[in-house]
Each structure stands twice: as structure tokens, then as C-alpha cells.
Amino acid sequence: MKHQLPDQRWQIAPSQPEKVDRLVQATGFSRLIAQVMVNRGIDCPELAQVYVEPESEVLPEPLEAFPDLAKSVELIQDAIAEKEKIAICGDYDADGMTSTALLIRALRHLGANVDYAIPSRMKDGYGINKRIVKTFARENVGLILTVDNGISAYEPIALAIELGLSVIITDHHDLPEKLPPADAILNPKLIPESSPYRGLAGVGVAYILAITLAQNLDSIEGMTNPLLELFTLGTIADLAPLTGVNRRWLKRGLQRLPKSEIPGIKALMQMSGVNDKQKNVKPDDIGFRLGPRINAIGRIGDPQVVIELLSTEEEGLALERAMQCEQVNRERQDLCKQITFDAITAIEQNQEIEGSPYNWQQRRVLVLVQPNWHHGVIGIVASRLVERYGVPVFIGTYEEESAEKIRGSARGIPEFNIFDSLNFCDDVLGKYGGHKAAGGFSLPSDNLEAFQKRLSEFAHQCLKPEHLKPLIKVDAQADLDLLHQDFYKQIDSLHPWGIGNSEPVFWTENARVLEQKIIGESHLKLTVGQEIEGKVITMKAIAWRWRDYFPLPNCLDIAYKLRENHWNGNTNIELEIVGAKANSIAVPLVQNKAIFDYNGRSYLCNFLENANELRIRNPQGKVLSIQRGKRNGLLGTSREDAQEIDVTRSPYYQIIKAAVAALKI
Incomplete structure (x- = not known):
């Protein structure tokens, strides 16, 4: 039989024995674990100390790290004191929605008059826009807080200032050439790369603002744990780097989640099966269970569901909203499954055709555009295609109101920069943005062929054929x-x-x-x-x-x-x-031995012909010895401590039958 295996490239980290030896002596960890740490850049005892115990690092004060933090706190304090309306403009992904809920909780706790708005993924696209600004102005908002967006929204922010509104931008995305004219900007991209705050997601920036504000107003009691839990959810769901303060605070936050008092988090954990109070929550629990249920709403549902889920104190409403998240997530899974199937079918049927846009080996990039695919899930499908083929993927669909425009998402591989590739295609695109690993774009349908050719040209500059395999x-x-x-x-x-x-x-x-x-x-x-x-x-x-x-x-x-x-x-x-x-060197296992399963456990057995004796070893190292035709056998870790047992009793009889079948004796 011909066996098929995944076509992968393995990158095995080089052995660094001297550094490993130093870490073994400093930490007491095994050499394998020390090698893992060295591979992560933790190559001396001082770094290892902070890595193993993140709380041991001395952090700079946030007020020193973020130049506009003091001004931001002052603006919000003044708004609260004057009972001025504060409006939060969030985003429809998990980071943006948890950031919004975090600030709503904090500002309500501090007595603020607060409301929020989140742009529609389908109608507005990403970030604050002029429509939202005008709505805020009509509703007599005095202060706008953006979360997880705003750093690239020059015109909407300028309009808000022109209309007499104050604006604080809290964001973590890359900086544009020209910053918006906001009253204050909090963005870790504005601080040195060496800062432990540099890797914060949007929810991390919101967390620092909320905690600093509460401390300044001497109202921190009862706030820290709920806000830390929301920080933990949003940071992991947004795939932020788990380094610096993220690692430090997440280690604490993951321990807090099983004991959460936020009704929405408790309901979400119950619905997703993450509800064991004796067990710490792991990042995978958020990444594969909690996060997708939150993100699904932003992709194909109404973000207000998640905001209410994470900001309400009513158990009944929280459970109702968690059930909605569950239902929408199932719809999202079905959509992803169908679109992934359609995409793979199209690729497999057309990839060998010369000149086909699906011939990714030739083009070194994969561009798929189909009608009637849901905008909200095509980014997930792009990630799955990258995982399967190991090639940069650009996937799009036509706008609902017009087939003249395409909107899409992109996912990359380590040797291919998505944002640079989109910038290379600037003259054939409409709006676009992103970073090295992912991005979004729109373009006129008539420019699709030119877009495909331009991407292929860029890909040939940075990718070799051997790069086109999953890493x-x-x-x-x-x-x-x-x-x-x-x-x-x-x-x-x-x-x-x-x-x-x-x-x-x-x-x-x-x-x-x-x-x-x-x-x-x-x-x-x-x-x-x-x-x-x-x-x-x-x-x-x-x-x-x-x-x-x-x-x-x-x-x-x-x-x-x-x-x-x-x-x-x-x-x-x-x-x-x-x-x-x-592996072509198929070394056989020990002769006259076999492995079999019984009741979910694996056993090793062998038959000694010269002694006419069957031996069965269980996973704990105990050995059952029985001679052919005998009713009694010995069970123990050695002959000295073995006890005599009746092998005709259950479960010994069944285990012996399974061993005999495995050995074919």
C-alpha cells in the first residue's frame, strides 16, 4: 500500500550545549526544557529568572512608559466630574469587544456616564468613521475613547476635534506616517521596542488606562480581578505575543478565570466546557473554546451580544447571551467548513493547469475569489489553507451590494510579508492594511487579474520553491x-x-x-x-x-x-x-513481544518458550507471569514482591486472552 504523508519542511533548532548547561544549573530543569528556553532567546540565568518567575521583573511605571497616559487620565477624570457623556468606539473582533467591555465596566464602576458604538463589519468595515463621529456629536458626547482602533483614522478624528469633541485613541496597530490630531494617544508602538509593554494588544492598553484611572481616583477595590480576566481573554484571543507584561499578567489572569465572578465569563465557560474550578485555564482553552465563541459574533453576528455578555451583572442575561454565542459559533463552524471544502476542491481540480490562478507552485502565492462567501469567516479559511499548503493565501469575495468590488483577507508564511505585498500592489487596490502575518484588502473586480500577477511577482522576489511547504x-x-x-x-x-x-x-x-x-x-x-x-x-x-x-x-x-x-x-x-x-530504517521491535490494548490501556507482553511462560507488563511496570495450563500466576514489580493470584478471575482472564491473541500463540 502506498502511504501519503504531509509534505512539510522541518526546522530543527540547533543544539547549544554550553548555554543549556548554564540553564540546567541555574533552574534545575531538564536539558530538554533548558534547550526549549534557549530556543526562545532565554540563554542566561538572569533572563531565565524572569521567564520562570515573571513577577520578579521590575516594571517601569505605566505613567512613565506612556507619555500621554497622565493626560488621558486627566481628561476622563474631568469628564466624570462634570458628568460629561463618554463614548467608546470599539471593534468587532475579540480584542476590540473585550476592550470595550473592560472600559464600560471600569467607567461605570467609577461613576461615569458611558455609552459605546462598534462599526458594522459588513457595512462600515474596520475602525471609527465619520458616521459614528457625527452620531456621537448629535448625542452630546463630550469625550470619545477609541479601543483597538483609531491610529489610522485621521479624517474621522479630525472631524471629531472640529465638532468640539475630545478624543483619546487607545490602539496597538502600526503607526501611519501622519498621526491623527487626537488630544491623547496611547499606543505601545510609540514606546521603545525594548519596553515590556511593547507587545500589548488593544485590551492591554485599555487595561492600563482603566487601572491607572481607578488608582488615581482611589477606587481600585473590586476592579482589578474582573479587568484582569477580560485582559486575559482579549490578549490570547487576539494572538498577542506572550512576552513582557503580557506573560506576567496572563499567568495571573489564567489562574483567575476558573474563579471568575463575571456572569458572562462564567456562562461562556459553562457553555464551552471550560468549567473545572480545580484546573487552571490554559491559553488553548481560550484560543480554541472561549475566543472562537466571542469572535464568531463579531464575524457573523451583532457585537452588542458580546458587550452585554461581558458587561452585565445579571446571571440570566449572561446565560442568554452565552447561548447566542454558542449558536452563532456553530453557524460560523458550518460556514468555515463549507467554504474550506469549496476552496480545497477548486485548488485540487485546477492547481496543475498551466497559468491557472490556483497553480500555487508556479505562482508562489494562492489567490482565491468566489461569490457568496461570507466576509466574516474567509480569514479563518485563509489560515487553514496556509496550514494545508504552506503558501501565502489571499482569499476574497464580492461585496453583497455589487459584484464590482472585492473584499478579502490574507495570511502569510514566515518568508513572506503580507503588508509589504499589499503595499507592492498599491495602485490596483482600494483600502488595505495589516502586518507581516495577516492583512485585509479591497479592490475593483476589474483589477483582480492585475492583483494576481502583481502578488506573484512579489512572491517570486522573496520565496523559493522549497519555502512552499508547511513549516x-x-x-x-x-x-x-x-x-x-x-x-x-x-x-x-x-x-x-x-x-x-x-x-x-x-x-x-x-x-x-x-x-x-x-x-x-x-x-x-x-x-x-x-x-x-x-x-x-x-x-x-x-x-x-x-x-x-x-x-x-x-x-x-x-x-x-x-x-x-x-x-x-x-x-x-x-x-x-x-x-x-x-523513516526507511524500520528497526523491528523486540522479537517475540507484542503490544495490545485492553480497557483503554496499553500492555507489553512476551512469551518465553523455554519456560513455557507468558509475561504481561502494565503501564505502571507491574508484571503478570503465568505458565501455560496453570490457574495461578504471579503479579508484582519483581519476583520478590509478587503476589499469587487466580488468573481465571476478571480482569486477568480477559487480559491474558488479549495477550495470547496479540502474540498469536
């Missing part, structure tokens, strides 16, 4: 016997893992696939084994969305992350397979 960054080689509970605890202690502090990926050579089956719609469940000093070490593994590669060959080099699996009161370490390569 797997690997930290170090590991044998399976090293991946025990204590090792996992060391990894777990260094959370939060995420953007800028990526979760460790290890690889194992010559792993044997002992069992494999398809679970769900598209995932593979595996048992893998490795022979080490005459013993076969086995582990369970999962490979998400790998149905296309079933069945995997018997012998592989595998790349993986580690996962803790809780089932029936048992806790086991499992592998999450992210990469696989064929």
Missing part, C-alpha cells in the same frame, strides 16, 4: 521514555505558551505506529512505540485533521506537542502529532 519548528529530539509526568509538569510550569513563546515541539526518530484509527470526522487516534534498551515504550497520540493520511506507514519520524489527558480518574501524557516523515 514545523522543532525544539529538540526526545525519546519516549523521557516524556513522563514530571517532565510534563516542568513544561506546564512555564505556561503561558503562545505567540512569541510557542509551545515546545519535540521529535522522535523511528517511532512505530502500533495502532491507528479514524475518530470523529477527520482525526487519527494512534498508539506509537519506541524500543529503548530492549524495552518497548508506548504512548497514545492524536493527529488532528489527518484523515487524508490514513493509514500511516508503520515506521515514522514524528514531531509532536505534549498533552495531559484526563479520563475515568486517570491522567496520562499523550502526544499531539504535528508532523511526520517516513
Whole structure:
């Protein structure tokens, strides 16, 4: 049988033994963990101290770090004192909505007269606009606060100033050539790159403003924890770098979430299954469970649902809004699934055609435009296509009101800068923006062919054919016997893992696939084994969305992350397979031995013909020995401590039958 494997490129970090030795001595961590830290730029004991204990870093005061923070606090204090109406203009993604809810909670707590507006994704597009400014002016707003937007909105901000409104911009996006004429601007891009505040998302800037304001008004009591929880949700959902103050505050915030008193967070955790109060919430819980339910509303629903969810104190309303998030997220999943299927079908059917826009190997970029795709989810589809093909993806659809205009999203790979590529196409585009890894754009439909050619021209300047494969960054080689509970605890202690502090990926050579089956719609469940000093070490593994590669060959080099699996009161370490390569040196496992599963656990067995004895080892190292034809056997970790048992009783009889079947004796 011909086996198909993912066509990947592995980037294995170089070994740096001297730096690893220093970190092992300084931290007490294993060499593998020390290698992971070195790979993250943590290459001396001083950096390791802050990395392991983020609270040990001495932070500059926010008022010193952000030049306009004192003025911003003064403007809001004056507005509160004069009972002037304050309006927040947010954004429709998770960062923008959590930022909006955070400031609503803070300003209400401080006695402000506060309202908010969020532009429509479909009708307005991103950021504050003139329509919103005029509406604020008619409603007698005195002070506008933008969150997660505004830094590029020169004309709307200028209009607000002209109409007599004060404006504070809080944003984290890249700076334009000309800053808007706001009264105050808070943006970490305006402070030095070395600052621990540099990586803040929009919700982080809002958090600093709210906390500083409350401290200044001596009203901080009861505010810190709820605002920290919203900061945690928004920062991780926005894929902000988990470094600097983000890492420090998130470590605290993730511990807070299971004990949250915000009705909306409690309801959202209940609906998504993240509700175990004995367990810390992990970034993946937000990234794959809580965040998508919030983001789904901004993509295809009404953002007001999320604002009410995260700002209300009413349990009933919170549960109702959480149920709406759940329903809309299911709709979003269905849309993503259908559009992804349509896109892959179009690519697979046309990629070999000379000159086809789907021929990404030739063009070195993939541009897909189809009618009737939902604007709100095509960015997610672009990310999935990058994951599948390892090529920059630009995906668009026609505007609802007119087929004369296309709006789209883009996602890149490490060697390709999305914003630079859009800038290269400036003369054929309408509005566009973004950063190195992602962006958005619009263009007249008549310019589509020119856009495709221009992108291909740019791609040929920076990409070689070998770049056009999904990239797997690997930290170090590991044998399976090293991946025990204590090792996992060391990894777990260094959370939060995420953007800028990526979760460790290890690889194992010559792993044997002992069992494999398809679970769900598209995932593979595996048992893998490795022979080490005459013993076969086995582990369970999962490979998400790998149905296309079933069945995997018997012998592989595998790349993986580690996962803790809780089932029936048992806790086991499992592998999450992210990469696989064929291994031509298929070294057989120990002769006359076999591995089998019984009741969800893996056992190693062998038959000693000269002694006519069957031996079965369980995952805890206990061995059951039984001679053929005998009713009694020995069970223990050694002959000295073994106890005699009746092997005709359950479960021993069933386990012996499974072993005999595995050995074919």
C-alpha cells in the first residue's frame, strides 16, 4: 500500500550545549526544557529568572512608559466630574469587544456616564468613521475613547476635534506616517521596542488606562480581578505575543478565570466546557473554546451580544447571551467548513493547469475569489489553507451590494510579508492594511487579474520553491521514555505558551505506529512505540485533521506537542502529532513481544518458550507471569514482591486472552 504523508519542511533548532548547561544549573530543569528556553532567546540565568518567575521583573511605571497616559487620565477624570457623556468606539473582533467591555465596566464602576458604538463589519468595515463621529456629536458626547482602533483614522478624528469633541485613541496597530490630531494617544508602538509593554494588544492598553484611572481616583477595590480576566481573554484571543507584561499578567489572569465572578465569563465557560474550578485555564482553552465563541459574533453576528455578555451583572442575561454565542459559533463552524471544502476542491481540480490562478507552485502565492462567501469567516479559511499548503493565501469575495468590488483577507508564511505585498500592489487596490502575518484588502473586480500577477511577482522576489511547504519548528529530539509526568509538569510550569513563546515541539526518530484509527470526522487516534534498551515504550497520540493520511506507514519520524489527558480518574501524557516523515530504517521491535490494548490501556507482553511462560507488563511496570495450563500466576514489580493470584478471575482472564491473541500463540 502506498502511504501519503504531509509534505512539510522541518526546522530543527540547533543544539547549544554550553548555554543549556548554564540553564540546567541555574533552574534545575531538564536539558530538554533548558534547550526549549534557549530556543526562545532565554540563554542566561538572569533572563531565565524572569521567564520562570515573571513577577520578579521590575516594571517601569505605566505613567512613565506612556507619555500621554497622565493626560488621558486627566481628561476622563474631568469628564466624570462634570458628568460629561463618554463614548467608546470599539471593534468587532475579540480584542476590540473585550476592550470595550473592560472600559464600560471600569467607567461605570467609577461613576461615569458611558455609552459605546462598534462599526458594522459588513457595512462600515474596520475602525471609527465619520458616521459614528457625527452620531456621537448629535448625542452630546463630550469625550470619545477609541479601543483597538483609531491610529489610522485621521479624517474621522479630525472631524471629531472640529465638532468640539475630545478624543483619546487607545490602539496597538502600526503607526501611519501622519498621526491623527487626537488630544491623547496611547499606543505601545510609540514606546521603545525594548519596553515590556511593547507587545500589548488593544485590551492591554485599555487595561492600563482603566487601572491607572481607578488608582488615581482611589477606587481600585473590586476592579482589578474582573479587568484582569477580560485582559486575559482579549490578549490570547487576539494572538498577542506572550512576552513582557503580557506573560506576567496572563499567568495571573489564567489562574483567575476558573474563579471568575463575571456572569458572562462564567456562562461562556459553562457553555464551552471550560468549567473545572480545580484546573487552571490554559491559553488553548481560550484560543480554541472561549475566543472562537466571542469572535464568531463579531464575524457573523451583532457585537452588542458580546458587550452585554461581558458587561452585565445579571446571571440570566449572561446565560442568554452565552447561548447566542454558542449558536452563532456553530453557524460560523458550518460556514468555515463549507467554504474550506469549496476552496480545497477548486485548488485540487485546477492547481496543475498551466497559468491557472490556483497553480500555487508556479505562482508562489494562492489567490482565491468566489461569490457568496461570507466576509466574516474567509480569514479563518485563509489560515487553514496556509496550514494545508504552506503558501501565502489571499482569499476574497464580492461585496453583497455589487459584484464590482472585492473584499478579502490574507495570511502569510514566515518568508513572506503580507503588508509589504499589499503595499507592492498599491495602485490596483482600494483600502488595505495589516502586518507581516495577516492583512485585509479591497479592490475593483476589474483589477483582480492585475492583483494576481502583481502578488506573484512579489512572491517570486522573496520565496523559493522549497519555502512552499508547511513549516514545523522543532525544539529538540526526545525519546519516549523521557516524556513522563514530571517532565510534563516542568513544561506546564512555564505556561503561558503562545505567540512569541510557542509551545515546545519535540521529535522522535523511528517511532512505530502500533495502532491507528479514524475518530470523529477527520482525526487519527494512534498508539506509537519506541524500543529503548530492549524495552518497548508506548504512548497514545492524536493527529488532528489527518484523515487524508490514513493509514500511516508503520515506521515514522514524528514531531509532536505534549498533552495531559484526563479520563475515568486517570491522567496520562499523550502526544499531539504535528508532523511526520517516513523513516526507511524500520528497526523491528523486540522479537517475540507484542503490544495490545485492553480497557483503554496499553500492555507489553512476551512469551518465553523455554519456560513455557507468558509475561504481561502494565503501564505502571507491574508484571503478570503465568505458565501455560496453570490457574495461578504471579503479579508484582519483581519476583520478590509478587503476589499469587487466580488468573481465571476478571480482569486477568480477559487480559491474558488479549495477550495470547496479540502474540498469536
